[in-house]
Amino acid sequence: MSLIRGRRLLAGALTLVAAAALAACGSKTTDTDTAAGASADVSGDTVKVGLLNSLSGTMAISEVTVRDAIMLAVEEINAAGGVLGKKIEPIGEDGASDWPTFAEKAEKLISQDRVAAVFGCWTSASRKAVKPVFEKNKALLFYPVQYEGLEQSPYIFYTGATTNQQIVPGLDYLKAQGVKSVYLVGSDYVFPRTANKIIKAYAAANGMTVVGEDYAPLGSTEFGTIVNKVKASNANAVFNTLNGDSNVAFFKEYTSAGLTAATMPVVSVSIAEEEVKGIGTQYLANQLTAWNYYQTTPGAANEKFVAAYKKKYGADKPTSDPMEAAYVSVHLWKAMVEKAGSFDVEKVRSAADGITFEAPEGLVTVDGATQHIAKTARIGKVGADGLITEVWSSGQPIKPDPYLKSYPWASGLS
Amino acid sequence: MTAVAGPPVTDLAPDASPPPTVRRPRPRLRAAAGFALGAALLFAVAPLVLSDFRLSLLAKYLCLAMVAVGIGIAWGRGGLLTLGQGVFFGLGGYAMAMHLKLADAGPGQMPDFMQLYGQLDELPLWWRPFASPWFALPATVLLPMAVAFGLGSLVFRRRVRGAYFAILSQALAAAMVILLVGQQGTTGGTNGLTDIQGFFGYDLDDPVNQRTVYFLIAAVLLALLALARQLVQSRYGELLVAVRDCEERVRFLGYDPATVKLVAYVTAAGMAGLAGALFVPAVGIISPALIGIVPSIEFVIGVAVGGRATLLGPVLGAVAVAWARTALSERFPGTWTYLQGGLFVLVVAFLPGGLASLLARRNGLGPLARLGRRRTEVAG
Numbered sequence: 001m002s003l004i005r006g007r008r009l010l011a012g013a014l015t016l017v018a019a020a021a022l023a024a025c026g027s028k029t030t031d032t033d034t035a036a037g038a039s040a041d042v043s044g045d046t047v048k049v050g051l052l053n054s055l056s057g058t059m060a061i062s063e064v065t066v067r068d069a070i071m072l073a074v075e076e077i078n079a080a081g082g083v084l085g086k087k088i089e090p091i092g093e094d095g096a097s098d099w100p101t102f103a104e105k106a107e108k109l110i111s112q113d114r115v116a117a118v119f120g121c122w123t124s125a126s127r128k129a130v131k132p133v134f135e136k137n138k139a140l141l142f143y144p145v146q147y148e149g150l151e152q153s154p155y156i157f158y159t160g161a162t163t164n165q166q167i168v169p170g171l172d173y174l175k176a177q178g179v180k181s182v183y184l185v186g187s188d189y190v191f192p193r194t195a196n197k198i199i200k201a202y203a204a205a206n207g208m209t210v211v212g213e214d215y216a217p218l219g220s221t222e223f224g225t226i227v228n229k230v231k232a233s234n235a236n237a238v239f240n241t242l243n244g245d246s247n248v249a250f251f252k253e254y255t256s257a258g259l260t261a262a263t264m265p266v267v268s269v270s271i272a273e274e275e276v277k278g279i280g281t282q283y284l285a286n287q288l289t290a291w292n293y294y295q296t297t298p299g300a301a302n303e304k305f306v307a308a309y310k311k312k313y314g315a316d317k318p319t320s321d322p323m324e325a326a327y328v329s330v331h332l333w334k335a336m337v338e339k340a341g342s343f344d345v346e347k348v349r350s351a352a353d354g355i356t357f358e359a360p361e362g363l364v365t366v367d368g369a370t371q372h373i374a375k376t377a378r379i380g381k382v383g384a385d386g387l388i389t390e391v392w393s394s395g396q397p398i399k400p401d402p403y404l405k406s407y408p409w410a411s412g413l414s
Numbered sequence: 415m416t417a418v419a420g421p422p423v424t425d426l427a428p429d430a431s432p433p434p435t436v437r438r439p440r441p442r443l444r445a446a447a448g449f450a451l452g453a454a455l456l457f458a459v460a461p462l463v464l465s466d467f468r469l470s471l472l473a474k475y476l477c478l479a480m481v482a483v484g485i486g487i488a489w490g491r492g493g494l495l496t497l498g499q500g501v502f503f504g505l506g507g508y509a510m511a512m513h514l515k516l517a518d519a520g521p522g523q524m525p526d527f528m529q530l531y532g533q534l535d536e537l538p539l540w541w542r543p544f545a546s547p548w549f550a551l552p553a554t555v556l557l558p559m560a561v562a563f564g565l566g567s568l569v570f571r572r573r574v575r576g577a578y579f580a581i582l583s584q585a586l587a588a589a590m591v592i593l594l595v596g597q598q599g600t601t602g603g604t605n606g607l608t609d610i611q612g613f614f615g616y617d618l619d620d621p622v623n624q625r626t627v628y629f630l631i632a633a634v635l636l637a638l639l640a641l642a643r644q645l646v647q648s649r650y651g652e653l654l655v656a657v658r659d660c661e662e663r664v665r666f667l668g669y670d671p672a673t674v675k676l677v678a679y680v681t682a683a684g685m686a687g688l689a690g691a692l693f694v695p696a697v698g699i700i701s702p703a704l705i706g707i708v709p710s711i712e713f714v715i716g717v718a719v720g721g722r723a724t725l726l727g728p729v730l731g732a733v734a735v736a737w738a739r740t741a742l743s744e745r746f747p748g749t750w751t752y753l754q755g756g757l758f759v760l761v762v763a764f765l766p767g768g769l770a771s772l773l774a775r776r777n778g779l780g781p782l783a784r785l786g787r788r789r790t791e792v793a794g
Binding site: 098099129190 | 465466467470471474530592595596598603604605606608609610611619697698699701703704740743744747748750751
């Protein structure tokens with residue numbers, strides 16, 4: 001008897017595996033072959049676009065705001081008649097703060113949903129994971145977050161700042177303020193490590209000294225040792241590339257060690273309005289940030305953006321740089337498609353050069369060669385109301401230079 | 415769950431998972447028929463009905479299932495709750511990915527990310543052997559086995575058991591992630607090793623080659639299942655169960671439980687390593703996010719959902735959990751984590767023996783638990 005039992009279990013189990021696989025497949029008829037390069041499906045009166053952000057996991061808190069900003073742009077465009085007469089149909093997927101999941105979902109959006117473009121990703125690791133997927137399928141990704149540069153994929157448009165639009169101006173500002181020594185504090189992943197390499201090269205060429213460099217694991221909240229080292233170093237300023245929760249612990253520790261913006265200012269590149277709210281303004285008073293956009297940036301386009309965002313998501317919701325860049329990316333894609341007269345990826349790419357948009361941060365221009373955009377750099381100071389106000393700006397958009405080719409001191413970096 | 419020193423077998427806690435079904439070897443023909451059916455499903459039905467995208471997802475699930483087969487042996491049979499299989503999966507995956515990155519870069523060249531983040535002038539010494547497939551391929555299995563052997567010989571001899579072993583194995587996973595992330599210049603850091611183009615001369619972008627990778631994975635999974643079946647039905651398999659249920663008795667009978675457990679642990683590590691190695695061409699990425707504490711626990715959850723004490727339960731569970739993750743997150747991108755958590759609770763609450771026990775009930779076989787307990791008594 002046991003013999004039969006065993007065999008049935010085996011056979012039944014295998015059937016279940018197959019059933020699961022079949023169910024996963026869904027309806028086979030709508031599946032398309034990725035072999036064909038999966039061109040976008042624009043046969044109906046709508047055009048699908050993919051939204052790929054982490055809705056769960058550690059990055060969700062930041063990435064959900066980006067998704068909200070993308071949705072706002074989609075609604076605006078649809079209300080104004082859509083793109084080439086077609087309404088945008090957004091398809092959302094959850095990257096789950098997990099890089100291989102990002103790759104899986106990107107593949108799904110491209111080959112199953114046949115979207116015309118994908119908007120999203122936050123961390124560099126997620127971008128690196130999906131990059132081969134977009135290149136293989138010749139599909140478009142719009143990446144809205146400032147990053148470490150040194151990348152230029154033909155199938156990615158980078159609408160956040162590259163290093164010469166954020167970190168280098170930040171260093172220029174410190175240099176102009178007479179800062180001679182900096183201490184580098186960052187989370188332990190690609191962006192801070194690469195940013196710090198650039199900072200060290202800049203410092204060496206500009207008569208600054210880097211008196212210390214420390215990394216904390218992502219999500220770490222133990223900063224006693226690092227802050228003590230920072231204090232003992234007597235640096236003129238701190239360059240902070242910490243990400244996420246770690247900033248809360250770092251600034252609390254920093255403040256309780258008696259360090260302030262007056263004694264030793266901190267320039268942060270990952271703290272925007274949303275994060276200021278989380279850290280608490282009392283710990284951040286008068287500290288510096290480097291971005292391309294603040295909620296307080298003047299201009300009619302920004303007033304409209306902030307008002308629309310608050311109307312849709314609540315008056316207490318601040319707008320921030322990555323949200324703005326995500327919002328802008330949808331509008332830029334629309335302009336590219338309309339100039340190309342087609343949703344075809346290659347046509348859109350070749351139409352991209354010189355596309356401009358009156359963005360909340362001011363006029364932005366797409367650089368076709370690098371597929372980055374020219375952006376104005378802005379140094380801001382955190383105010384008591386939790387908003388960030390500009391203390392310095394580059395005055396005009398800075399041309400993107402992801403490989404820092406125009407900076408002689410950076411020649412050894414790439 | 416694990417060996418309780420002293421008390422007779424009948425005193426097993428009532429909530430203990432179903433003890434093993436120690437079976438006499440069955441006629442070869444019947445097992446062969448089962449495997450033939452499995453092969454038919456994996457090799458004929460799935461490729462026919464699934465699109466390339468879904469087939470590549472199935473390939474990924476099957477890799478996770480290989481890890482599960484190993485956990486089924488170590489935990490289901492041997493009672494070793496290993497919460498660090500990600501380490502072995504990662505070792506296999508990184509060994510394979512390092513070889514493929516070097517092969518992509520071409521002879522004498524360095525992988526792209528090293529110049530970007532490491533600013534290295536030449537390949538680090540410890541990367542060099544991986545340029546040879548004759549080193550890298552065996553390493554995907556032998557390296558995890560060696561690490562498992564080292565850790566296992568230390569802890570099993572010292573009679574580290576139960577929760578202490580679980581914590582130790584988990585600490586290993588955490589340590590490995592910290593090590594990989596910290597050495598960004600030579601390991602790719604949090605990005606891991608991505609953008610893998612070729613697989614021993616075949617272009618991985620080509621759907622035909624992706625299909626071939628799937629077939630390779632399916633074949634390896636079936637082979638591992640056959641191996642697991644042999645192992646479980648051998649005298650060693652019974653000894654392993656005996657060690658799980660009453661380690662002291664086995665010791666008094668003159669066997670060394672440490673060696674018995676070590677073999678199971680090393681086998682599970684080897685299977686996880688092989689799974690990691692095959693995961694790389696199927697998915698095209700290996701990163702610390704795949705091998706840390708959370709994915710290591712997810713491996714165990716899959717096995718628990720499927721039924722850890724059966725041969726096919728772990729495979730079913732791993733595939734079902736991974737599939738549910740994909741299906742739920744596609745349909746409910748905002749709330750799928752709650753749904754997945756709810757499913758786990760349901761399975762653990764109502765099917766403590768896992769999906770495999772559901773299957774057994776449907777076939778009118780009665781609960782496996784009772785079956786197994788009676789048998790164990792006979793065996794005891």
